[in-house]
């Protein structure tokens with residue numbers, strides 16, 4: 001398992017243009033909610049112009065539930081969800097900007113950033129997502145049919161970059177090691193997953209057309 005810092009270094013290097021815009025963004029965010037398109041352009045330097053995500057592990061925002069996105073931003077702002085990249089960005093956003101950006105990205109057409117790099121793992125991942133395993137409930141039993149998401153609590157997971165899925169599940173596992181997870185949460189699910197199950201699920205979910 002890679003330490004989180006190496007992931008951050010990798011993503012920061014890839015999003016260098018975006019990262020260098022962060023101080024300027026604080027001024028942009030001081031403007032009114034009508035500037036959502038300008039704000040969204042900054043987000044697009046890392047998340048893709050239409051919020052489609054990137055194979056390096058920056059998540060797709062396009063088509064995601066708006067309340068889920070707004071909630072994720074407020075968690076970053078509060079520091080309850082850790083991300084060296086997103087916490088300072090969210091800290092500069094008002095509640096109004098968060099909901100405007102969340103609505104903006106939820107309305108973008110879903111495009112998938114990249115093909116899976118591990119096609120041989122796809123059948124095992126499909127099995128896990130649809131039918132589960134002895135240690136796991138099917139992913140889609142919570143994340144909705146085809147992993148499209150249901151409501152504000154269960155995000156769409158189909159069509160996310162494999163690296164994002166892997167990084168996120170590792171993060172949930174770290175959380176599970178620090179405190180006993182509540183049953184029925186993603187932290188509890190992640191704690192049960194083997195590394196090969198994580199890789200297989202990520203390969204399947206990252207397929208184009210999976211969204």
Ligand code: HEC
Pocket residue numbers: 011015018019039040042043044045046047057058059060061064069070072073082083085086089101102155168
């Ligand atoms: C410098 C690159 C960068 C910029 C700029 C950026 N993001 Fe992010 N964003 C990331 C990365 C990397 C993650 C994954 C963080 C994690 O889960 O640890 C992320 C995660 C998120 C998430 C969580 C998505 C999910 O499904 O869990 C949301 C929402 C989000 N960003 C919204 C935004 C918005 C809105 C903006 C513009 C105001 C923005 N981001 C700007 C890199 C960036």
Ligand code: HEC
Pocket residue numbers: 059128129136137138139140141142143153154155156157164165168169184185186189201202
């Ligand atoms: C018991 C219900 C449940 C099951 C089963 C479940 N999940 Fe989740 N999952 C959740 C919830 C709830 C969240 C939102 C957690 C949060 O926001 O902190 C989540 C979040 C996620 C995320 C982060 C998405 C994002 O955009 O940030 C990924 C990736 C994920 N799940 C993958 C999976 C995979 C792969 C499986 C199957 C092996 C699975 N989940 C099974 C409940 C579940």
